Amino acid sequence: MADKEAIVGKDRSPFFPGKPVTPEFFIGREEQIKLLERAIRQAKSGSPQYLFITGERGIGKSSLVSLAGQLAEREHGFISAQCQLGGADSVGEVCRRMYQALVSQLPDKSLFDKVRGVFDKYVERIDLFGIGVEFKKDAESRESLVENFLPLLFRVGQVVRDAGKNGVFLAADDLNGIATNTQFAHFLKSMVDQIAVGPQRNFPWVFSLVGIPERMDDLKSKQPSIDRIFQPIELSIMREKDAVAFFEQSFRSVDHTWDTNALQLMAQLAGGHPVMWHEVGDAVFWEDQDGHIDESDVLERGLNVACENVGRKYLARPLYDELRSKVYQNILKHIGHQKSPVMKRSDVLRELPSAQAKNFDNFIQKMRNLGVIRNIPGTRGEYEFVNLLYYFYITLRTARIVESSK
Ligand SMILES: Nc1ncnc2c1ncn2[C@@H]1O[C@H](COP(=O)(O)OP(=O)(O)O)[C@@H](O)[C@H]1O
Ligand SMILES: [Mg+2]
Numbered sequence: 269m270a271d272k273e274a275i276v277g278k279d280r281s282p283f284f285p286g287k288p289v290t291p292e293f294f295i296g297r298e299e300q301i302k303l304l305e306r307a308i309r310q311a312k313s314g315s316p317q318y319l320f321i322t323g324e325r326g327i328g329k330s331s332l333v334s335l336a337g338q339l340a341e342r343e344h345g346f347i348s349a350q351c352q353l354g355g356a357d358s359v360g361e362v363c364r365r366m367y368q369a370l371v372s373q374l375p376d377k378s379l380f381d382k383v384r385g386v387f388d389k390y391v392e393r394i395d396l397f398g399i400g401v402e403f404k405k406d407a408e409s410r411e412s413l414v415e416n417f418l419p420l421l422f423r424v425g426q427v428v429r430d431a432g433k434n435g436v437f438l439a440a441d442d443l444n445g446i447a448t449n450t451q452f453a454h455f456l457k458s459m460v461d462q463i464a465v466g467p468q469r470n471f472p473w474v475f476s477l478v479g480i481p482e483r484m485d486d487l488k489s490k491q492p493s494i495d496r497i498f499q500p501i502e503l504s505i506m507r508e509k510d511a512v513a514f515f516e517q518s519f520r521s522v523d524h525t526w527d528t529n530a531l532q533l534m535a536q537l538a539g540g541h542p543v544m545w546h547e548v549g550d551a552v553f554w555e556d557q558d559g560h561i562d563e564s565d566v567l568e569r570g571l572n573v574a575c576e577n578v579g580r581k582y583l584a585r586p587l588y589d590e591l592r593s594k595v596y597q598n599i600l601k602h603i604g605h606q607k608s609p610v611m612k613r614s615d616v617l618r619e620l621p622s623a624q625a626k627n628f629d630n631f632i633q634k635m636r637n638l639g640v641i642r643n644i645p646g647t648r649g650e651y652e653f654v655n656l657l658y659y660f661y662i663t664l665r666t667a668r669i670v671e672s673s674k
Pocket of ligand 2: 329330331441442
């Protein structure tokens with residue numbers, strides 16, 4: 269391995285599965301970017317905007333929201349901040365995380381000092397760039413931080429505008445357990461209402477929640493008008509040509525060359541799911557030995573590694589074992605040949621030797637129990653993958669089975 273890396277100077281892979289992509293590697297999503305820019309413009313001209321960026325895990329929500337934040341900053345003179353709500357279990361915790369993000373992600377020191385000043389009363393301790401803001405823990409300051417959320421937000425807005433900025437872009441990423449918290453749903457609703465009818469009705473901000481579609485449903489069940497307030501921006505899988513563009517751009521950035529068919533093959537394998545682009549890209553990058561990506565780098569080496577990584581990282585152990593079992597391989601092959609992550613019992617049975625029909629039903633049962641697939645509502649015998657990652661793993665895995673049996 270060491271030798272390989274020395275030959276073409278592979279110090280650093282341009283692929284980074286799991287990390288949000290930086291703007292220079294960002295591909296596609298033109299439509300969603302247009303909606304985000306429109307929201308930023310509207311906010312700038314005095315109409316507060318509320319968004320909900322949604323899609324499956326790994327589809328690119330965090331990447332999109334951080335690109336939008338940068339756009340807001342660079343092109344529209346906003347300040348932008350992104351906080352993680354994963355693990356937050358109270359409205360107080362949500363407020364603290366939002367403020368901390370606002371304080372710590374400011375572009376310059378003088379603005380940082382001023383915004384920090386807004387929260388002085390509540391802060392126990394803060395390190396140089398506000399990354400470690402510790403809010404006071406006594407119940408009174410905690411409560412008052414929540415109660416004063418809006419006045420504090422407006423003061424931040426004032427400070428920001430005094431410094432010549434046009435608005436605030438704030439994203440709350442990784443919305444999770446808190447989405448089932450009734451108080452949180454009410455907090456959101458009343459925040460929006462109070463802004464709308466108060467003297468700050470032109471508050472120039474974009475506030476975006478980010479989470480998988482189920483979290484939006486959770487919120488809706490606690491507070492039905494959430495649906496109407498937050499404009500959804502939906503991310504679905506991307507196009508194969510986006511994948512090709514992504515591979516070209518990434519390999520170019522590390523001075524690699526390629527055969528067109530090799531990149532097309534990678535795009536086919538990875539499909540439209542960006543997290544899979546990174547998995548496939550990273551595997552092929554490290555398996556290649558000469559700085560030129562060809563078909564054999566993909567089929568003979570990269571594919572195996574990508575499959576192993578995806579299986580190990582994204583699938584729970586029990587499922588991993590099921591998929592390795594010989595009994596299910598014909599079924600997997602069938603699924604792998606499909607063009608979409610949907611399975612119809614009747615289609616599969618048509619292609620399977622009749623002796624295997626029972627295996628198929630067992631397979632479906634197991635996959636359902638493991639939470640990998642689910643019934644498509646309103647159908648009989650039609651199934652979809654709960655998470656697209658699973659589907660892509662199976663596609664990758666099947667391509668590998670087919671390759672190795674040639
Ligand atoms: N538009 C894109 N262009 C290139 N890579 C992307 C894009 N969107 C997402 N990715 C990559 O896909 C992976 C998952 O993206 P992420 O934004 O973390 O998804 P999510 O927040 O929906 O789980 C990351 O490795 C990220 O770099
Ligand atoms: Mg994310």
